[in-house]
Structures are given as C-alpha cells and as structure tokens.
Amino acid sequence: MAGxxxxxxxxxxxxxxxxxxxxxxxxxxxPADPAVSIAGPKADPETLAAIRKDLGLDQPVAVQxxxxxxxxxxxxxxxxxxTGRRVADLIGQRLPATALLGLxxxxxxxxxxxxxxxxxxxxxxxxxxxxxxxxTLVGLSLPTFWVGNLLVYVFSHRLRLxxxxxxxxxxxxVLPATTLGLAEFYFYARFVHTHVGxxxxxxxxxxxxxxxxxxxxxxxxxxxxxxxxxIVTLLGLDIAGLMSGVVLTETVFNWPGxxxxxxxxxxxxxxxxxxxxxxFSAALVLVSNLVVDILYxxxxxxxxxx
Amino acid sequence: MLVLALVVIxxxxxxxxxxxxxxxxxxxxxxxQAPGPGHPLGTDxxxxxxxxxxxxGARTSLSVGALAMALSLVIGVTIGVVSGYFGGxxxxxxxxxxxLVLTMPTLLLLIVLSAVLPPSLLTxxxxxxxxxWTTFARxxxxxxxxxxxxxxxxxxxxxxxxxxxxxxxxxxxxxxxGVVVLAALGMSGAIGIxxxxxxxxxxxxxxxxxxxxxxxxxxxxFAVAPxxxxxxxxxxxxxxxxxxxxxxxxxxxxxxxxS
Numbered sequence: 106m107a108g109x110x111x112x113x114x115x116x117x118x119x120x121x122x123x124x125x126x127x128x129x130x131x132x133x134x135x136p137a138d139p140a141v142s143i144a145g146p147k148a149d150p151e152t153l154a155a156i157r158k159d160l161g162l163d164q165p166v167a168v169q170x171x172x173x174x175x176x177x178x179x180x181x182x183x184x185x186x187x188t189g190r191r192v193a194d195l196i197g198q199r200l201p202a203t204a205l206l207g208l209x210x211x212x213x214x215x216x217x218x219x220x221x222x223x224x225x226x227x228x229x230x231x232x233x234x235x236x237x238x239x240x241t242l243v244g245l246s247l248p249t250f251w252v253g254n255l256l257v258y259v260f261s262h263r264l265r266l267x268x269x270x271x272x273x274x275x276x277x278x279v280l281p282a283t284t285l286g287l288a289e290f291y292f293y294a295r296f297v298h299t300h301v302g303x304x305x306x307x308x309x310x311x312x313x314x315x316x317x318x319x320x321x322x323x324x325x326x327x328x329x330x331x332x333x334x335x336i337v338t339l340l341g342l343d344i345a346g347l348m349s350g351v352v353l354t355e356t357v358f359n360w361p362g363x364x365x366x367x368x369x370x371x372x373x374x375x376x377x378x379x380x381x382x383x384x385f386s387a388a389l390v391l392v393s394n395l396v397v398d399i400l401y402x403x404x405x406x407x408x409x410x411x
Numbered sequence: 412m413l414v415l416a417l418v419v420i421x422x423x424x425x426x427x428x429x430x431x432x433x434x435x436x437x438x439x440x441x442x443x444q445a446p447g448p449g450h451p452l453g454t455d456x457x458x459x460x461x462x463x464x465x466x467x468g469a470r471t472s473l474s475v476g477a478l479a480m481a482l483s484l485v486i487g488v489t490i491g492v493v494s495g496y497f498g499g500x501x502x503x504x505x506x507x508x509x510x511l512v513l514t515m516p517t518l519l520l521l522i523v524l525s526a527v528l529p530p531s532l533l534t535x536x537x538x539x540x541x542x543x544w545t546t547f548a549r550x551x552x553x554x555x556x557x558x559x560x561x562x563x564x565x566x567x568x569x570x571x572x573x574x575x576x577x578x579x580x581x582x583x584x585x586x587x588x589g590v591v592v593l594a595a596l597g598m599s600g601a602i603g604i605x606x607x608x609x610x611x612x613x614x615x616x617x618x619x620x621x622x623x624x625x626x627x628x629x630x631x632x633f634a635v636a637p638x639x640x641x642x643x644x645x646x647x648x649x650x651x652x653x654x655x656x657x658x659x660x661x662x663x664x665x666x667x668x669x670s
Contacts, residue, residue, distance in 0.1 A: 116510075119507070120510050123508075123511045127511065128523075131527060134527050242652065242656075243652060245655075246651035246655060247647075248607065248623070248626075248644060248648065250606075250623075250627075251626055251643075251644030254644070258640075345513070345517070349517050353518070353607055356610075367519055368522060371525065371613070379522075380523075383516075383520065387516075391514055
C-alpha cells in the first residue's frame, strides 16, 4: 500500500512540475511586455528597466524558472499586472463562489443522475431505456451558455421568478447551478444507466434473484456496489470538467468566481493572473485525481499491483 | 439512428454552398431587428439575415471542427502508435505528457492559449487540436498494445521489417476503425468547444459568422428578439448531436467498442 501511495504521489508531483514548466514557457510567449503592462505605455525607460530588474527578467531563462519555482513553493503566485494585487489573494477571494457553484451543481446533477440512471437501468429495453439515451444525448449536445440564456429568459424575464444574474442571495444560485447541474445530470444519468444496467445483467445478480433476494436490496447491495467504483472514480475526475463548465456558466450569469477571473485575465493579458488560475485548477485536478486513485487502491486492492 | 445522423450531416453540407446569394453580411434594411418569417429566421440588429449567417456559420463551424480534428488525429494517432509499439520508457514518457495535458482543464488551457496567439480562422482550430489529441492517443495506444502481438505483426518483425514499416503498414490500418469513430465524436466536441470559445469572445474574429459569437452578441437583446439567441444555439446543438449520432452509428457498423 505504501509503495502504491508513494508512486502515485510522485507521479502527481512530477505532473505538477511539468505543468509549471508548460505554463512558464507559455507565459513567456505572451505578446505583452510585462514592464509596460505594469507601468503603463507612457512610462520612461528607467522605470521600465527597474521593473524588469525587479521581476528578474534580465536573468537567463533557467534562472527565471528556478525563481518561479521557489516562489511557487512559498505559495506566491505573483502579482496581477492590472491591479497589482497578489494573485493568490485574488484566487482566494473568488474561490468560494466557484466552489459553491461547482459543488452544488455537482451534487444536484450527480444525485439526480444517479437516481434516474438507477431507475432506468432496471427497465432496460423499455421506453424508459430509449428515453434516457435520447434525452441525455440531446442534453449533452446543448451548449451550456445557451441553456443558461434560455433559462434566464424563461425564469427571469418571462416568469419573473428568479433574479437575472449576480451573486447576492441564495436565489441567485438557482439558475447557474441548474444550468451546470443539468450538464452533470445528463452525463451521470447516462453513465449510471449503462453501468448499473450492465451490472444487473451479470450472473451474480441473476443468481441472487433466483435465490429470491428482494428487488430493492438487489439493486443497492449488489448491482450498485459494483458499479459504484467506476462511478466514484468518475466523480473525482469530473473536477476537471467542472472547471471548464464553470468558466462558461460564470460568464453567462456574471458569477464572481474563478472561471470569470480567468477570462478577465486573458482579455487584459494579465499574465500572472492567467498562469496562476490555470496552475491552481491544475493543482486541484491533480489532488482530486490522487484522492480518487488512493480510494480506488483501497477499495480494489488488485489495482495496487499495477 | 445512423440514417438520422447522416441526414443531419448531409443537411449541414449543402448549407455551405446553397446560400451564396446573399453574401454573409447582407445589409437589407437600415432597420433593426425584425420578427420571424419574411426572412425565414428574421434579421439581426444590423439588418443581416439570420438564416444566411447561420448557414455560413455552418461553414465556419465545420471547417474549424474539421481542422481541429485533423490536427488532434495526427498528433494523437502518432503518439498512440509510437507509445504502444515501443512501450517501456517511451510509453511511460508519452503517457505522462498525456496526463499533463489532461490535468489542465480544457477550457482554461484554451483561453490561455488564445491569449498567446491572436484569434483567427487558423489559430482557433490549432488551439483546439493541440488540446484534444489525448483521447486519440490513449485509444490508439490501447489498440496497438493488443495488435502488437498478433501473428502478422510478429511475422513481420521476424522477417526483419523496420519499426517504421511495421507501424505504418501493419498497425496503422488496424487502428483506423477506432480512430474514425473518435473522429466523428471529436468533431462534435470540437464544434461545441469552438462555440464556447466564440461565446467568450476568443473565437473566429469579426465579419466571419460564428454561432457561438452570435449567442453572446445578441444576449442583451434576448428580451426583444429571442430568436437571435435561440437560432444559433439550435444550430450548435444540431451540429453536435449530428456528429454524435454519426459516431455511434459508426460504432455499430464497425463493431468496435466505444471508449
């Protein structure tokens, strides 16, 4: 077990390192002179030179990378070109909003998807089976930002039930969470439907049924248990997908989260902020993958040998 | 299901050429938005016919999707074949790179890349392609791993065929069915991602019609002219659904397992 853990952690760390390298290189390619971005276009050459020296831009690349890494190790993600504030602070400020949106959507979508999937899995070959497949296919093809707009139109404009956008009350959470939650729902419903459905067809289930095990218990203890592993794995891996979904949803609803922060950073070519947000999300994804891997190793010891 | 898919795709293709009459930016009246029919889908705030813009948008979406797909395919298949064939350190390294790309949430990575390169008709597919090759790589690698031990491959190696020859003439053809399916599904993904990027403002630049950008441009007019937002969205959805269906249909025909 310890060996497995170690290998996983080492792998995660090396991936993180690789990510920093890519970001570092990417950042250097951005067509914006950092000194000018900070000081403004009218600054005199001395100020620019001073800024560059301060940022260490006059050093060879390798040295700059080393400097970058040491800063990261201390949790310093640099300062925004535009506002001058610490990137780490900006991220910390926006994180709760994104976490709220992301987790709510995931919870709602997952639970609804799980329930629906389980319901239809038992009814393979019926109208429900077809319905689930069709609805999820269509649902997954709808662009999230469009769905968001539609929801706003129907519920905010026409029915005047919910607020348009922003981040003030709990009601404000409903529409964005529904938008993102729907996307999650289609995904999980489909997945659960297929996997639990497969599990239900397996021999051990038929045996149990032949033995006279009552239906409900059958579903929960036997079928679900075994399908649970891939499902839980998926949950962990979905974090990456959530981060992407969050970018669009937050933009539609003007939700002050990390997604919107990233977009704003790109538009203002605020390099440290851009790199910082991507790095942070990557780290999040890595951590959740690691957790999933560990859980997986615990639940299914066979994995540890691989 | 397959028939439906093919019909949808076939419908998208003729759109490309059939709407040459009104050039993309037809200035009809100087008047702002006009309701539904008269023009089949109405006009937008600049007096342009919505239907024409959507039709031309199809051309944009399809080409961006196709280019992105082609790039992903080439990169992914190459990496997958090399990785699966050589195994060992090469494999480990390449798969680590795959993990690397996968760790960064796609959209975030895309917007960063868009900042680095100026958005144009060429850079958008380039960027999407650079990020999307991982599925190809993984699937192809898996298939190569199993194909590698087949008799004809072993025989070729025994006869002294070079690595390159084996990969190109023997392994590649075996991998094609799976790749084709992925390509169709990938197209649907590419269209969706392109729409998202365009919505954020990082897609294809101005006069070229783009469905995603149409949605964001007319968001504010939703209350008065809902069709301006609804139509492009429907178009995007249909495009995505269409290719998904093609993908599934192909899976059934080719008998390969879906990844």
